[in-house]
Every structure is written in structure tokens, then in C-alpha cells.
Amino acid sequence: MEHHREEPGLPAPRGPLSRGVEAYLRGAGRLPRLEAVARAEVYGExxxxxxYLCYELHYRGFEGVSPDREWDPELLRIRAALEQRFLSALRADARVHDSVDEALAxxxxxxxxxxxxxxxLRDEGELWHLREYAAQRSLYHLKEADPHAWVLPRLWGRAKAGMAAVEFDEWGGGRADRVHARLFADxxxxxxxxxxxxxxxxxxxxxxxVTVNLMSLFGLHRALRGALVGHFxxxxITSSPGSRRLAEAMRRTGAGPAAEHFYDEHVEADAVHEQVVRHDVIGGLLAEEPHLAPDVAFGIDATEFVEDRFAARLLADWRASRSSLHAPLAREATHIS
Structure with a gap:
């Protein structure tokens, strides 16, 4: 099946910053002051x-928002302030490995x-948990591999070739029906x-x-190319075992053949990708630019940090029998053939 390609609508704001950005995108108001960025909770809604609104302009954009907003100088100024707070917090909060080898180990x-x-999800998750997980992850998986593509022009030699090879697989190896975003829609x-x-x-x-903003942050800045490689x-590296557990969860709950296939595909493909990324992408990058080693390690550490926060949120909600979503899904929904 084809998933819809229309520009998405703007979401409801969650506070003064997002309200101001959204109003500006619609041409109906001014951007927030920079002081408001300093007051906001850095990992908050x-x-x-x-x-996210600023970054999405570089992907699909939003319905009713001019494509020219992508490079609007005033919007880029507020985005830079948001990014600086986010990046500073990540550098302060994420675990710091002494070397890339230690981080990879x-x-x-x-x-x-x-x-x-x-x-x-494998051991005790119910179908409603799997549906919530898929809804949350759809923010990335419906554009899977796209944020990492920003790094391709910033690599060369072995690193570029390895990165392009993995991305080619993520985009279906030339077959539209095997593009991973398409498989996730299925x-x-x-x-x-x-x-x-x-x-x-x-x-x-x-x-x-936060998990999606992290890869956009790394991808859109050439200075953070090492961190993007670490994220990738x-x-x-972590996808194959996690995907195996998720495939088992899909089978146990009777989620459906396409649901099983998405994760089965990642078990096999990402086991191969792991070797390419470690030896060619990271190895090639650091052979050319050894000074980027701390950035690669930071990318790994920051990714683990934000993924751990996401996992903690989901598990806390689910163990309390409450939805992790702001708009809960109907729990009785089942596989649609």
C-alpha cells in the first residue's frame, strides 16, 4: 500500500514557544522572544x-505553510536558540565515553x-501497547533513513560509500515496495x-x-557530522536484537503479517549493516578525520540517553495502565486484513 504523501497539518501548540512558531508559520503572529527559549524546559513538550516544527520544514513541511519558510532568517534565528539549548543540555546530561571503541563495546x-x-513488548505487551509504540515511532519511521542522508555530502571515500550502501538498503534497494518507510506504513x-x-x-x-529532533539536529549541521555517524x-548496532524481540511481540499478539515482516526485515538487514557501519562508515570517517572521534562517541552517548528517556516514559505509563499518548488510541482495535 502507499501511505499518504500530503503535507501534514500543523499540530496543536503545547506552550508559548510552539504557539509562537506555529503562528509565525501561518503568517498570523510574531516569533517568541529569545528569552522565552531560555526559560523553557529543555526536554519539555x-x-x-x-x-520539531522548525525541522519539519526541511522534510515535508506543513499544509498551508509556504515552502519559503524553510530558510526564513528570523525562523532560523529562533531555531538556532532552540538548538543551542538542546545541544548544551545533551552535552551536559549524556554519558561520556572516553573513546569510540568503548562506546561501541x-x-x-x-x-x-x-x-x-x-x-x-515481547514478554507481556498487549496489542494496545504495540499500537502506541508504532504511533510514537511513526514520527521517524515514516521518514526512515531520511535524517541520516544529510551527512552524505559531508563524507567521502570509504565512509561515504559505506553510508550510501546502507541508506540504499533502507530505501528499498531501488524497489519502492521495499522502502522501509513503506514497510512501516504497512x-x-x-x-x-x-x-x-x-x-x-x-x-x-x-x-x-526528542528522539527525532536529535537526528535532525545532527544531520542538519556539518559541524556535527561525527555525531550523526555515531547516532547512525x-x-x-542495536536494531537487530531489538527488532527480533519486536517481531516476536507482533507474532505473539497476532498483529499481522506486515507488522511481523517489518521487524523481521530489520533483524537480517541491520545485522549486516552493523558491520558496514563499524568498519566502513566509522572506520573510514576516523581514518580521514581522526579529530572527530569525540563527536562520534558523543553521538552514541546522546542517542542512548534520549532513547533511555523515551523508554522510561513508555514503561512508566504502561506499567501504570495508562496511555503514553496525549490522545489515547482505542484499545480494542485489532489486526485489519
Whole structure:
């Protein structure tokens, strides 16, 4: 199936920052003052939605918003202030590894008694948990691999070739029906979810917004190319075991064949990608630019930090039998054939 390609509508604001950015995008108001950025909670709903609105202009944009807003100088000025707060907080809060090798070594260790989101979904998750997880993750997976493409012009040699090879797989290897964003839309259909791009932006929690904003932040700044490579490595290295657990969760709950296939595909593909990313992308980048090693490690650490926060939010809500979404889904929905 094809998922909808229309520009998404603007979401409801979550505070003065996102309200001001949204009004400016519609041509109906002024942008917030820079002092308001300094007062906002850095990982909170308002700041993260405001930043997401700025970033989305570089992807699909929004219905009724002029494409010219993408490079609007005033909007870029407020975006820079939002980014600076976000980046400063990440550098202060994320774990710091002394080397890329140490950071990668930790990623490669699978805890025997893991208790993360994918473990929960595999062992005790119900269909409504899987539907919520898919809705939250749709903010990224319906544009899967796109944020990482920003780094391609900033790499060369072995790193560029390796990165392009993995991205080519993510985009279906030349086959539209195998593009991973398309496969995720098929998964969403199995789960009875709306496959429209951006449909669940209003419902997604701040912690989900943070995970997507992180890759846009890294991808849109050449100075952060090392961090983007670190982020990409984290995704590819941790994807295969997590996807295996999610595939088992889909089978156990009878989510549907497309739901199973999406994660089965990632188990196999990302096991291969892991080797390419470690040896060619990271290895090639650091052979050419060894001074970027701390940035690669930071990208890994920051990714782990924001993903841990997202997981903690989901598990806290689910263990309390409450929805993780701002607009809860109907729990009785089942597989749609």
C-alpha cells in the first residue's frame, strides 16, 4: 500500500514557544522572544515541539505553510536558540565515553536480563501497547533513513560509500515496495493505525519528539557530522536484537503479517549493516578525520540517553495502565486484513 504523501497539518501548540512558531508559520503572529527559549524546559513538550516544527520544514513541511519558510532568517534565528539549548543540555546530561571503541563495546553487549521496552513488548505487551509504540515511532519511521542522508555530502571515500550502501538498503534497494518507510506504513495498517505522514504528531509525547529532533539536529549541521555517524551506528548496532524481540511481540499478539515482516526485515538487514557501519562508515570517517572521534562517541552517548528517556516514559505509563499518548488510541482495535 502507499501511505499518504500530503503535507501534514500543523499540530496543536503545547506552550508559548510552539504557539509562537506555529503562528509565525501561518503568517498570523510574531516569533517568541529569545528569552522565552531560555526559560523553557529543555526536554519539555513546548521547546521540543517548537524545534520539531522548525525541522519539519526541511522534510515535508506543513499544509498551508509556504515552502519559503524553510530558510526564513528570523525562523532560523529562533531555531538556532532552540538548538543551542538542546545541544548544551545533551552535552551536559549524556554519558561520556572516553573513546569510540568503548562506546561501541557497550552497544554490543546485550544484557542477559534486559528490561527495556522491546523486552516488555515481547514478554507481556498487549496489542494496545504495540499500537502506541508504532504511533510514537511513526514520527521517524515514516521518514526512515531520511535524517541520516544529510551527512552524505559531508563524507567521502570509504565512509561515504559505506553510508550510501546502507541508506540504499533502507530505501528499498531501488524497489519502492521495499522502502522501509513503506514497510512501516504497512505495519501501521496491520495495527489499525492511520498511515498518513505526521498523523500522530499531536499525540506523541515529548520524549518521542526528542528522539527525532536529535537526528535532525545532527544531520542538519556539518559541524556535527561525527555525531550523526555515531547516532547512525547506535541505531544500526542495536536494531537487530531489538527488532527480533519486536517481531516476536507482533507474532505473539497476532498483529499481522506486515507488522511481523517489518521487524523481521530489520533483524537480517541491520545485522549486516552493523558491520558496514563499524568498519566502513566509522572506520573510514576516523581514518580521514581522526579529530572527530569525540563527536562520534558523543553521538552514541546522546542517542542512548534520549532513547533511555523515551523508554522510561513508555514503561512508566504502561506499567501504570495508562496511555503514553496525549490522545489515547482505542484499545480494542485489532489486526485489519
Amino acid at each position: 513546548d521547546l521540543q515541539l517548537a524545534l 557497550d552497544l554490543l553487549v546485550e544484557p542477559v536480563d534486559g528490561a527495556g521496552v522491546t523486552h516488555f 505495519l501501521m495498517k496491520d495495527l489499525g493505525l492511520d498511515t498518513t505522514y505526521g498523523r500522530y504528531l499531536d499525540a506523541a509525547c515529548a520524549e518521542a519528539l 551506528a547506535t541505531v544500526e
